[in-house]
Amino acid sequence: MWVLSVNSLSKNFGGIKAIRNxxxxxxxxxxxxxxxxxxxxxxxxxxxxxxxxxxxSGEITYNLDSKIRTKDLKPHKxxxxxxxxxxxxxxxxxxxTVLDNILIGFHNRFKYGIGSAFLRLPxxxxxxANAYENALELLExxxxxxxxxxxxxxxxxxxxxxxxxxxxxxxxxKLLLLDEPAAGMNPIETKELRELINWIREAFDLTIILxxxxxxxxxxxxxxxxxxxxxNLVAQGTPEEIQNDERVIKAYLGEEVxxx
Amino acid sequence: xMNKVNKKILLGVILFAFYILVQVLINTxxxxxxxxxxxxxxxxxxxxxxxxxLITGFTGQFSLGHAAFMSMGAYTSAILTAKFNQxxxxxxxxxxxxxxxxxxxxxxxxxxxKGDYLAIAxxxxxxxxxxxxxxxxxxxxxxxxxxxxxxxxxxWIFASVLVTILLIKRFLNSYHGRACIAIREDEIAAESMxxxxxxxxxxxxxxxxxxxxxxxxxxxxxxxFIKPDSFGFMKxxxxxxxxxxGGIGSILGSVIGAISxxxxxxxxxxxxELRMVIYSxxxxxxxxxxxxxxxxxxxxxxxxxxxxxxxxxEFNVGAISx
Numbered sequence: 001m002w003v004l005s006v007n008s009l010s011k012n013f014g015g016i017k018a019i020r021n022x023x024x025x026x027x028x029x030x031x032x033x034x035x036x037x038x039x040x041x042x043x044x045x046x047x048x049x050x051x052x053x054x055x056x057s058g059e060i061t062y063n064l065d066s067k068i069r070t071k072d073l074k075p076h077k078x079x080x081x082x083x084x085x086x087x088x089x090x091x092x093x094x095x096x097t098v099l100d101n102i103l104i105g106f107h108n109r110f111k112y113g114i115g116s117a118f119l120r121l122p123x124x125x126x127x128x129a130n131a132y133e134n135a136l137e138l139l140e141x142x143x144x145x146x147x148x149x150x151x152x153x154x155x156x157x158x159x160x161x162x163x164x165x166x167x168x169x170x171x172x173x174k175l176l177l178l179d180e181p182a183a184g185m186n187p188i189e190t191k192e193l194r195e196l197i198n199w200i201r202e203a204f205d206l207t208i209i210l211x212x213x214x215x216x217x218x219x220x221x222x223x224x225x226x227x228x229x230x231x232n233l234v235a236q237g238t239p240e241e242i243q244n245d246e247r248v249i250k251a252y253l254g255e256e257v258x259x260x
Numbered sequence: 261x262m263n264k265v266n267k268k269i270l271l272g273v274i275l276f277a278f279y280i281l282v283q284v285l286i287n288t289x290x291x292x293x294x295x296x297x298x299x300x301x302x303x304x305x306x307x308x309x310x311x312x313x314l315i316t317g318f319t320g321q322f323s324l325g326h327a328a329f330m331s332m333g334a335y336t337s338a339i340l341t342a343k344f345n346q347x348x349x350x351x352x353x354x355x356x357x358x359x360x361x362x363x364x365x366x367x368x369x370x371x372x373x374k375g376d377y378l379a380i381a382x383x384x385x386x387x388x389x390x391x392x393x394x395x396x397x398x399x400x401x402x403x404x405x406x407x408x409x410x411x412x413x414x415x416w417i418f419a420s421v422l423v424t425i426l427l428i429k430r431f432l433n434s435y436h437g438r439a440c441i442a443i444r445e446d447e448i449a450a451e452s453m454x455x456x457x458x459x460x461x462x463x464x465x466x467x468x469x470x471x472x473x474x475x476x477x478x479x480x481x482x483x484x485f486i487k488p489d490s491f492g493f494m495k496x497x498x499x500x501x502x503x504x505x506g507g508i509g510s511i512l513g514s515v516i517g518a519i520s521x522x523x524x525x526x527x528x529x530x531x532x533e534l535r536m537v538i539y540s541x542x543x544x545x546x547x548x549x550x551x552x553x554x555x556x557x558x559x560x561x562x563x564x565x566x567x568x569x570x571x572x573x574e575f576n577v578g579a580i581s582x
Contacts, residue, residue: 117434
């Protein structure tokens with residue numbers, strides 16, 4: 001079953017064709033790697049998927065709880081549809097506590113109104129208590145429980161990455177978009193991240209698309225790899241196929257393969 | 261749990277005792293009308309600063325039009341009490357509502373702007389309100405609005421300040437408030453977590469404007485007389501100074517800022533030639549040595565520990581209800 005279908009998607013910024021005529025289907029439960037040189041259009045692709053940009057032409061269709069089409073995509077609505085993302089340059093709420101960061105992740109699950117907040121009606125206490133409990137549970141799974149009252153900006157780099165992923169998961173997504181989760185991590189941290197992502201897929205029953213430059217990570221955990229170059233999708237296949245693909249080697253992996 | 265209840269009761273008793281004490285001192289004449297006037301000004305400034313802090317400090321929207329909301333509240337209240345003889349409580353609430361509606365109407369187009377651009381737009385809004393007031397003969401025009409009945413007293417001020425702080429604190433401790441703070445921290449990330457940023461910016465604007473409107477109402481019904489120039493650009497700046505001085509993003513900071521700045525300018529009234537100079541120097545020194553304001557983002561311990569305790573209780577409540 002597919003969760004995401006992209007049909008002849010293009011995005012131009014003035015004369016620059018950032019994304020050119022991309023067609024791709026994403027199957028449920030897979031981990032998809034998105035690779036390509038800098039400026040290939042990977043993050044633009046994410047921004048199109050999450051409604052931050054609207055496409056110049058083409059269609060994006062999600063098959064989650066309901067069918068979502070391009071025109072329904074608004075940045076603040078994607079979480080509601082079951083899509084959550086992280087950012088290339090970590091975007092935590094730096095002056096909020098770790099716990100409050102997670103609670104923002106629950107935002108779309110709260111229902112009580114402003115009057116209820118002003119008057120502290122039972123619905124307020126019930127919803128807040130519930131969210132608090134769920135947030136602690138989530139933090140425990142990510143080994144961040146003892147840091148719940150610290151400000152997000154005071155966490156070490158690896159924990160900030162983890163917190164951002166935890167915040168995205170708080171929204172209970174069906175599709176998780178990770179933009180360079182291993183950026184700035186050392187090999188040990190990358191290995192931990194690999195285990196974390198694998199565990200997330202199992203534990204949360206998710207489809208994951210991740211942009212990554214770290215080939216050891218991509219080749220080890222991805223079921224399928226998409227290769228972008230100059231806004232084109234130049235190759236698509238299993239990690240083994242990608243590693244042996246002429247066009248990919250030419251566009252991107254050339255040196256790495258020679259080293260092997 | 262006893263601890264939390266005790267602390268709440270203790271705080272309530274202290275506040276009530278403070279209220280009674282001041283009321284008795286006013287009745288016996290120890291606090292004369294001059295000091296009472298200053299108490300009223302401090303109270304109004306607290307309401308203005310706390311409500312602006314919601315917009316600027318917590319939601320991160322830099323507004324220079326806060327005095328305009330106050331002005332709308334003041335004129336609404338003046339018209340209702342002086343021309344239509346309505347009860348003060350109605351005038352007070354409607355002042356807030358009128359300012360709030362204005363906040364929504366001005367917020368929807370301008371809150372798309374960020375930082376400096378928003379500041380200029382709200383500044384323009386403030387000037388529009390002032391110029392309209394000057395050119396409307398019904399409300400006295402440039403001469404001002406006279407013969408407004410005096411209803412505001414220590415009880416009204418105390419209750420209004422308390423309600424303002426309580427409601428804004430409760431708002432901030434809800435998911436709505438967290439969404440506002442998230443917008444200040446990172447708008448794009450907030451949006452990607454499902455926060456409708458336009459909605460929450462306008463909401464913060466509307467709530468802030470509501471309380472500014474009530475502050476205007478309290479002002480109009482204390483001083484008998486209002487004129488458009490009392491609510492100009494400089495008044496907005498004065499409120500902003502209190503917020504920045506006390507600490508952007510701290511309710512208690514705004515309270516302390518309003519009280520201390522009022523007291524400072526009170527003492528400086530003895531030396532009118534140097535008043536503004538010394539006032540400016542004090543601001544300058546505070547900003548150089550404590551650029552996050554007196555309190556920064558901190559709240560007092562009593563608020564903090566209460567918050568933690570409350571969360572524990574909520575946790576239990578949730579467990580039982582399951």
